[in-house]
Amino acid sequence: xxxSDKLYSVAAIFDKPDGIIHAAEKVKDAGYKQFDVNxxxxxxxxDNAMGLSSSKVGYVTLAAGLFGGTFILLFMWWTxxxxxxxxxxxKPFFSLPxxxxxxxxxxxxxxxxxxxxxxxxxxxxxxxxxHPLHDTNYMKRVSVDKYGIYILAEDEKFDKDEIIELFKSxxxxxxxxxxxxxEEKYGMLQPKFMLFLLVVIVGxxxxxxxxxxxxxxxxxxxxxEYQDKSxxxxxxxxxxxxxxxxxxxxxxxxxxxxxYPYKGIAYPKEVLSNPTLPSKEILxxxxxxxxxxxxxxxxxxxxxxxxxxxxxxxxxxxHSDKVRNYKDGMLYHxxxxxxxxxxxxxxxxxxxxxxxxxxxxxxxxRAKNAKKSDLVEIKKxxxxxxx
Amino acid sequence: xxxxxxxxxxxxxxxxxLVELEELISxxxxxxxxxxxxxxxxxxxxxxxxxxxxxxxxxxxxIGTWGNNQTIAWGFGITNFVFWVGIAHAGTLIxxxxxxxxxxxxNAIARFAEAMTIFAVMCAGIFPIIHLGRPxxxxxxxxxxNSMNIxxxxxxxxxxxxxxxxxxxxxSILFWYLGLIPDFATLRDKTTSKxxxxxxxxxxxxxxxxxxxxRDYEKAYMIFAGLATPLVLSVHTVVSFDFAAAIVPxxxxxxxxxxxxxxxxxxxFAMVVTVLIVVRKIFDMENIIxxxxxxxxxxxxxxxxxxxxxxxxxxVFISWYSGVPTEQYVAINRAFGDYAWAYWIMVSCNTLxxxxxxxxxxxxxxxxxFVIVILVNVGMWFERYVIIVSSLQRDFLPSSWxxxxxxxxxxxxxxxxxxxxxxxxxxxxxxxxxxxxxxxKAVVEGAQPSHHGGAN
Numbered sequence: 157x158x159x160s161d162k163l164y165s166v167a168a169i170f171d172k173p174d175g176i177i178h179a180a181e182k183v184k185d186a187g188y189k190q191f192d193v194n195x196x197x198x199x200x201x202x203d204n205a206m207g208l209s210s211s212k213v214g215y216v217t218l219a220a221g222l223f224g225g226t227f228i229l230l231f232m233w234w235t236x237x238x239x240x241x242x243x244x245x246x247k248p249f250f251s252l253p254x255x256x257x258x259x260x261x262x263x264x265x266x267x268x269x270x271x272x273x274x275x276x277x278x279x280x281x282x283x284x285x286x287h288p289l290h291d292t293n294y295m296k297r298v299s300v301d302k303y304g305i306y307i308l309a310e311d312e313k314f315d316k317d318e319i320i321e322l323f324k325s326x327x328x329x330x331x332x333x334x335x336x337x338x339e340e341k342y343g344m345l346q347p348k349f350m351l352f353l354l355v356v357i358v359g360x361x362x363x364x365x366x367x368x369x370x371x372x373x374x375x376x377x378x379x380x381e382y383q384d385k386s387x388x389x390x391x392x393x394x395x396x397x398x399x400x401x402x403x404x405x406x407x408x409x410x411x412x413x414x415x416y417p418y419k420g421i422a423y424p425k426e427v428l429s430n431p432t433l434p435s436k437e438i439l440x441x442x443x444x445x446x447x448x449x450x451x452x453x454x455x456x457x458x459x460x461x462x463x464x465x466x467x468x469x470x471x472x473x474x475h476s477d478k479v480r481n482y483k484d485g486m487l488y489h490x491x492x493x494x495x496x497x498x499x500x501x502x503x504x505x506x507x508x509x510x511x512x513x514x515x516x517x518x519x520x521x522r523a524k525n526a527k528k529s530d531l532v533e534i535k536k537x538x539x540x541x542x543x
Numbered sequence: 544x545x546x547x548x549x550x551x552x553x554x555x556x557x558x559x560x561l562v563e564l565e566e567l568i569s570x571x572x573x574x575x576x577x578x579x580x581x582x583x584x585x586x587x588x589x590x591x592x593x594x595x596x597x598x599x600x601x602x603x604x605x606i607g608t609w610g611n612n613q614t615i616a617w618g619f620g621i622t623n624f625v626f627w628v629g630i631a632h633a634g635t636l637i638x639x640x641x642x643x644x645x646x647x648x649x650n651a652i653a654r655f656a657e658a659m660t661i662f663a664v665m666c667a668g669i670f671p672i673i674h675l676g677r678p679x680x681x682x683x684x685x686x687x688x689n690s691m692n693i694x695x696x697x698x699x700x701x702x703x704x705x706x707x708x709x710x711x712x713x714x715s716i717l718f719w720y721l722g723l724i725p726d727f728a729t730l731r732d733k734t735t736s737k738x739x740x741x742x743x744x745x746x747x748x749x750x751x752x753x754x755x756x757x758r759d760y761e762k763a764y765m766i767f768a769g770l771a772t773p774l775v776l777s778v779h780t781v782v783s784f785d786f787a788a789a790i791v792p793x794x795x796x797x798x799x800x801x802x803x804x805x806x807x808x809x810x811x812f813a814m815v816v817t818v819l820i821v822v823r824k825i826f827d828m829e830n831i832i833x834x835x836x837x838x839x840x841x842x843x844x845x846x847x848x849x850x851x852x853x854x855x856x857x858x859v860f861i862s863w864y865s866g867v868p869t870e871q872y873v874a875i876n877r878a879f880g881d882y883a884w885a886y887w888i889m890v891s892c893n894t895l896x897x898x899x900x901x902x903x904x905x906x907x908x909x910x911x912x913f914v915i916v917i918l919v920n921v922g923m924w925f926e927r928y929v930i931i932v933s934s935l936q937r938d939f940l941p942s943s944w945x946x947x948x949x950x951x952x953x954x955x956x957x958x959x960x961x962x963x964x965x966x967x968x969x970x971x972x973x974x975x976x977x978x979x980x981x982x983x984k985a986v987v988e989g990a991q992p993s994h995h996g997g998a999n
Contacts, residue, residue: 173992180754193754196561196729197985198761201992202754211762217770235686235694244698257703257781264774265710271763271770272717276748279759284749298752299732301561301984376602377679 159335164288166319167306168328169297173199176303179326180205183305186322190308194289194298216274217267224266229259286337294332306334416492416502427485432508434515442516445509449501458520469497474517475524487514561984564831568978569730571826576973579825587965594959597952598673606676610949615935619953620674621785623960625927626810627667628708628782629803632775633811634660635715638722639771642764648839650982651831655822656815657719658975662967663814664712666960671704673956700784707781714774718767721760724750725981779807786930793873793934796861802854809847809893810923812840813916818968820913822977831978838906844919845900851926852894873934881946882933885925892922 170176173195180193184207193202203210236242237249247254276282289295289306298304307319316333323331342349371377386392386400395402409415418424432438447456450471455461458474473479479487491510494500505513522530601608611618634656641649672678684705686695695702727747734740750756783803786794816837823832862874877886896918905911932947971977984990 173990177992194752195754195757196725196752197981197990198757199754199992203758206754208755208758211759213759213763214766217766221770231686232697236697240693242696244696247698251698254698257700257777257784258697258706260777261703261706261710261774261781264770265706265713268714268717268767268770271766272721275721275759275763279763280748280750280756282748282750284751285744287749287751289751290744290749295751296732299729300565376605376677 158338160338162336163309163316164334164336165306165308166316166323167289167292167294167304167332167334168323168326169294169330169332170303170305170327171329173303175327176305177201177205179305179323179328182322182326183307187313188307188311190311190314192306194295194304194306196299196301199303211279213271213275213279216278217271220270221263221267225259225263227266228262229255232258288334288336292332292334294334302329418489419493419502421493422495424489427483427489430484430488430511430514432511432515434518438512438515439519441509442512442514442519445505446513446516449505450513453498457524458517459524471498475521480521480525484511484514484518487517561987561990564983564987565729565733565980567828567831568976568980568983569733571972572730572974572976573734577825580969580973583825584966584969587962587969590958590962591966592959592962593955594957594962597955597959598669600952601673601676601956602678606674608950608952610947610953612945612947614938614943614945615932615947617674617931617935618947619949619957620670622924622927622931623957624667624670624674625782625803625931626924627663627670627960627964628779629807629810629923629927630814631660631663631667631711631715631811632779632804632807633815634658634663635711635771635775636808636811637815638718639768639775642768643772647986648836650986651833651978652815652819652836652840653982654719654722654975654979655819655832655977657715657722658971658977659811659815659818659968660715661712661719662964662971663811664708664715665967666964668708668712669960669963670956700781700788703781704785707778711774711778714767714771718771721764721767722979722982723975724748725752725760726976726979728752729980730976776804779803786934791934791938792867792869793877793930796858798854798857798861802851802858805847805850805854806893806923806926809844809851809897810920812844812847813919813923816840816844816912816916817920820909820916822968822972826972826977828978831983834907834909837909837912838903841900841906841912844916845897848893848897848900848919852890855890855894869939873937876937877929877933880933881936882929885929886933889922889925889929892918893926896922 168179170179176193176195176199180202183191184205191206193199193206195202232255233250236244241249294304294306305323307314320331372379373381375382388401390400391398392400394400418427450458452464453462453468453471454474455463455471460471460473462468462470464470488510490498491505491513492500492502501510609618609620611620637649637656638653638660642653672681675681683689684695684702686697695705724747727743728750731740731743731747734743780800780803783799787796787799789795819832819837823829859874859878862870865871877883896915899905899911899915905915936946937944
């Protein structure tokens with residue numbers, strides 16, 4: 157470091173620990189305040205000789221440790237009893253004994269880290285690599301095996317010659333004048349610094365890009381995305397038809413379903429009987445399904461009025477005598493099996509829905525051919541309903 | 544403080560000059576190492592490389608490459624974890640507990656033991672993480688607000704482990720670094736190389752050996768020792784909870800915490816002695832790390848070895864005394880079942896051979912103690928193996944009883960952990976002062992004022 161001609165301090169070197177202790181005492185007694193002793197290891201009794209009070213660093217540890225323990229205990233209570241309560245082995249949500257180990261460890265962690273940080277930054281005021289004492293002969297010698305003392309020029313009583321005399325009388329082996337270093341200024345826009353920034357920016361963004369866009373898709377970081385199994389609709393080289401999804405063997409029956417016995421017979425001799433009662437829910441379901449699947453060809457009211465403008469064969473009316481005389485099972489059979497140009501609907505409409513449609517067709521037929529007695533019934537019903 | 548610092552200290556023919564001590568300590572850093580050093584480094588880094596490859600295979604193909612099976616899910620992974628955490632404990636014991644007990648002989652070996660602590664915890668930390676199968680998801684163990692809005696299970700000893708080991712690692716590193724700051728400053732003022740100067744300046748933080756700083760430094764050092772002491776006891780206690788809090792017969796036992804702590808100190812001291820014997824020889828530090836130091840450590844090995852032996856007896860006694868048939872069965876199965884060979888290796892290495900240390904002659908004989916501490920290291924590894932494998936292989940469900948055979952990958956990772964440990968030790972001896980200069984200077988005869996506490 158280049159030095160200016162401004163004096164920072166007068167420093168003296170002693171060869172023996174006894175000498176430095178004595179010197180420190182005398183300097184203190186002479187009334188100097190701004191002085192310090194430099195020794196490469198702590199010398200016992202020096203604190204007293206310099207008139208230093210005892211260290212306050214312990215209070216930091218105590219406060220941080222107590223804070224850490226309280227914090228983590230409250231945190232565990234909040235996470236496991238408030239934020240997301242989970243039953244674990246039948247224990248209470250907040251179980252103090254189980255929380256002791258972590259509370260203890262965290263107290264120590266907070267205490268230690270806070271002590272360290274406070275020690276370095278508050279008590280030592282480090283890092284301080286451009287301190288005037290650095291790179292002096294004085295520092296190089298006390299760092300190894302000598303014992304040094306220096307008095308700052310800032311001190312009220314500072315007088316260069318007087319201090320040199322004092323040190324000499326105390327038996328200093330050498331005396332050194334330490335000057336303040338010349339102030340150095342560094343501009344922000346230095347090419348070296350800008351280059352450094354550029355390297356940092358490119359490095360970080362490149363690494364981030366690589367991690368998020370490439371690394372995450374490589375084995376083994378791909379979250380088990382690729383596994384030795386076939387996903388739906390994937391092709392397969394293993395089967396002759398190149399399909400990974402297999403069709404069931406002929407005659408496979410789904411669990412709980414007896415196959416429809418009259419499948420493929422145009423006019424079965426006997427048909428199933430209707431297992432449903434025309435309740436409100438069934439009729440509602442039947443209406444919905446009828447309007448979805450049947451009405452395009454048969455018309456909204458089953459009158460054979462297609463909505464398809466002749467682009468598709470028009471379905472026959474449901475109100476002919478033939479259809480009205482069909483058994484429920486026969487209607488069900490036609491929906492299930494298809495008839496003439498009508499395809500089978502058993503793959504698209506479930507059994508219950510098909511019976512519901514049959515029930516709804518009966519309602520339509522009844523409405524279209526209502527008798528006088530039906531009106532009486534309706535009137536009776538609406539009067540009891542208060543309408 | 545009226546402590547006689549000079550007793551049983553550095554064995555020079557005469558009182559050493561402080562400069563001489565410093566030269567001796569910083570010699571390995573400033574000089575080019577011998578051929579022997581590079582041979583050793585080649586061997587350890589090859590071991591490390593094998594471990595890295597084995598771990599890479601584990602990550603790529605999964606945990607299926609290990610010998611673990613449905614019944615013995617912990618196998619080598621957790622055995623090695625407990626082994627290395629145990630090794631770590633000796634370092635903290637030397638640096639913290641012996642400091643509080645004013646055992647000033649520790650100054651010569653404290654730095655080294657602390658470094659071993661850190662390296663051993665690093666080795667230990669690897670195992671639970673690679674045991675996860677997808678180690679990059681280890682972050683889930685820490686409580687942080689995540690997309691699933693769920694928190695770790697703080698009831699689980701495995702989560703206690705995470706907190707205990709990571710706290711231990713952090714505190715050990717801070718403690719170690721705190722001790723290194725004055726030494727970095729000394730090295731900074733000594734070096735002539737420009738690059739070294741920058742590096743040392745950076746790490747010394749501009750330390751000036753100021754007495755106003757030493758006052759707080761000494762206090763903080765004491766506080767750190769005070770924090771590390773209960774911490775080191777708690778860490779292996781928590782590790783033992785991994786077992787003791789389970790209901791597996793052979794694990795579910797209240798003796799585990801003290802038994803594990805004693806075992807940890809035992810195995811740790813054995814490892815410290817093993818490494819110190821080699822290092823003091825290679826770097827001509829017989830005058831700083833003396834036979835007296837090794838003698839004292841051997842006494843601790845003898846003590847803790849006997850405690851471990853007591854625990855073995857007590858385990859068998861309690862399983863008989865409890866009257867629980869499964870416990871009794873496990874005790875018999877350990878000693879005479881499939882893993883009898885491992886059990887008797889453990890018993891003989893840990894309780895029998897250390898008893899030779901009753902003899903002062905063997906305690907002070909380098910070859911004899913080297914053999915014994917190596918055997919202790921082996922025995923303590925097998926202790927963890929026996930506890931984990933022999934308990935799991937006979938659990939409550941006889942249909943799942945089985946035998947554990949490690950795969951080549953298991954062995955590769957174990958070898959790699961030793962490679963990592965010794966590679967770090969070797970690099971440490973070359974880059975940092977293996978003995979704390981400021982601490983050793985303080986205890987040399989004539990280093991303190993003739994009238995202690997001079998001002999009084």
